[in-house]
Amino acid sequence: MRVELTVNGEPLLADDVWEGESLLYLLRERLGLPGSKNACEQGECGSCTVYLDGVTVCACLVAAGQAAGRQVVTVEGLTDRMTEPAALHPIQQAFLDAGAVQCGFCTPGLLVATHDLLARLPAPTDEQVRESLAGNLCRCTGYEKILDAVRLAAGRLAADASGGHGRNAAGPKPGDQR
Amino acid sequence: MEFLAPADLGDAVAAKAAHPDAVPIMGGTDVMVELNFDRRRPELLLDLGRVPELREWDRDGDRIRLGAAVSYSRVIAELSGVLPGLAMASRTVGSPQIRNRGSIGGNLGAASPAGDAHPALLAAAAEVELTSVRGVRRVPIDDFFLGVKRHAGAPDELITAVWIGAATGPQQFSKVGTRNAMVIAVCSFGLALHPGSAQVRTGIGSAAPTPRRAAAAETFVNAALQDGNLWHSRDVLAESLLTEFARRVTAAAAPIDDVRGTADYRRRALGVLARRCLQWAWTDYRSGSVG
Ligand SMILES: Cc1cc2nc3c(=O)[nH]c(=O)nc-3n(C[C@H](O)[C@H](O)[C@H](O)COP(=O)(O)OP(=O)(O)OC[C@H]3O[C@@H](n4cnc5c(N)ncnc54)[C@H](O)[C@@H]3O)c2cc1C
Numbered sequence A: 001m002r003v004e005l006t007v008n009g010e011p012l013l014a015d016d017v018w019e020g021e022s023l024l025y026l027l028r029e030r031l032g033l034p035g036s037k038n039a040c041e042q043g044e045c046g047s048c049t050v051y052l053d054g055v056t057v058c059a060c061l062v063a064a065g066q067a068a069g070r071q072v073v074t075v076e077g078l079t080d081r082m083t084e085p086a087a088l089h090p091i092q093q094a095f096l097d098a099g100a101v102q103c104g105f106c107t108p109g110l111l112v113a114t115h116d117l118l119a120r121l122p123a124p125t126d127e128q129v130r131e132s133l134a135g136n137l138c139r140c141t142g143y144e145k146i147l148d149a150v151r152l153a154a155g156r157l158a159a160d161a162s163g164g165h166g167r168n169a170a171g172p173k174p175g176d177q178r
Numbered sequence B: 001m002e003f004l005a006p007a008d009l010g011d012a013v014a015a016k017a018a019h020p021d022a023v024p025i026m027g028g029t030d031v032m033v034e035l036n037f038d039r040r041r042p043e044l045l046l047d048l049g050r051v052p053e054l055r056e057w058d059r060d061g062d063r064i065r066l067g068a069a070v071s072y073s074r075v076i077a078e079l080s081g082v083l084p085g086l087a088m089a090s091r092t093v094g095s096p097q098i099r100n101r102g103s104i105g106g107n108l109g110a111a112s113p114a115g116d117a118h119p120a121l122l123a124a125a126a127e128v129e130l131t132s133v134r135g136v137r138r139v140p141i142d143d144f145f146l147g148v149k150r151h152a153g154a155p156d157e158l159i160t161a162v163w164i165g166a167a168t169g170p171q172q173f174s175k176v177g178t179r180n181a182m183v184i185a186v187c188s189f190g191l192a193l194h195p196g197s198a199q200v201r202t203g204i205g206s207a208a209p210t211p212r213r214a215a216a217a218e219t220f221v222n223a224a225l226q227d228g229n230l231w232h233s234r235d236v237l238a239e240s241l242l243t244e245f246a247r248r249v250t251a252a253a254a255p256i257d258d259v260r261g262t263a264d265y266r267r268r269a270l271g272v273l274a275r276r277c278l279q280w281a282w283t284d285y286r287s288g289s290v291g
């Protein structure tokens, strides 16, 4: 079947999509967006986390057809692609600076989950961070550096926002229905 | 495989009538795992994610009609006040991503003995609304679960909503698992106080082939509360009452040994949960709070 959807603001379409395939497969194998990772295909690891109509979901658990006509934002959509080379989002930069990336497999999902968290709670407590990132597993870092990265990102975004640079919280979120 | 995404309820039930073997998919958090691992290859996938009637909830007098596809996240955000037990159970489900997608109706459709919504729905005396081209009926939650992953819906029926009374007293839910997030319950327990009818209702999860009430425990505690005039006096519950209640809840379970825990452990843990839930709910009741 054919699936048309909007990914990172761009209308895209794919043909010959198998009816039982996941949004994750569609993104990675048909639409050339391999940022979202496939590590379990059962909702356990969060590496495939994307926004679907403004809500974070595991792309491996959404049927491709269910995303037809919807707005999807992937980790690729967090970077500012208007600049050349594309500028990293402050959350991405914070993950690099804090050493929160080792093998990097969990990172795309954590970035999207953190983006969602900081859009809702610009100054989260450690407890809130842990709770919000509970669906994202990392086998390398032991999570401490990830927590550091989230704190660093929250601080920088808050400073940006109060400095009037116009990057409000974690940036705009498309739609917000669940 | 075929993929159908009806835009309204009429088309959805017509599709289910025409294809009784079609597999409905809402949040997909159960269905997609089965597809990804090739455990299921349905002829037809019936996406109900675009049916507006399933995605809404309304209040009709003192009852809430919760559309089947309403997610755990929305129950937590929008209904914690009126459906406190279900909201508590929802908070323990999976992760934020799973709660954003997974639905109460999907939990019922899967009818797993470990489904976290079930004990809360049993305790709240919910009804499951089933719709087909033949009409709409409501099945009391007590009659809904027929066996492991089997429920009362007919092949041409869709689960369209759950009807639940707005809480009139405190409710509790508690679950044992190996950690806080992303765990299937080793065992779980839900309890609701219904002061209007002077009833305590319960729900046991993950400790029998189906979710079930602890009927003998309810009979006991209802009589004890009545005889002691406790609904009125709001006195502290006696140790002996809590102990006997927990014993009867334990006796109502029929757990198995599996990778998550032994039957003995489940019985023991369930007794602890039952006692705590009653204690917590009663403490709330004494302080006059609802939910
Ligand atoms: C990582 C992970 C963690 C999880 N953690 C928990 C947990 O902690 N607690 C818990 O209870 N569950 C948990 N689950 C299971 C699952 O998320 C829940 O059962 C959820 O409620 C399913 O809802 P859904 O909308 O995603 O259902 P779907 O996957 O869309 O459907 C579930 C079942 O119901 C059927 N169905 C769907 N809609 C209808 C309908 N309208 N009428 C009739 N049948 C229908 C489907 O055919 C399928 O058999 C978890 C799942 C994953 C992947």
Ligand code: FES
Binding pocket: A037, A038, A039, A040, A041, A042, A043, A044, A045, A046, A047, A048, A049, A058, A059, A060, A061
């Ligand atoms: S690949 Fe989707 S959650 Fe692991």
Ligand code: FES
Binding pocket: A100, A101, A102, A103, A104, A105, A106, A107, A137, A138, A139, A140, A141
């Ligand atoms: S950095 Fe390797 S899994 Fe997280």
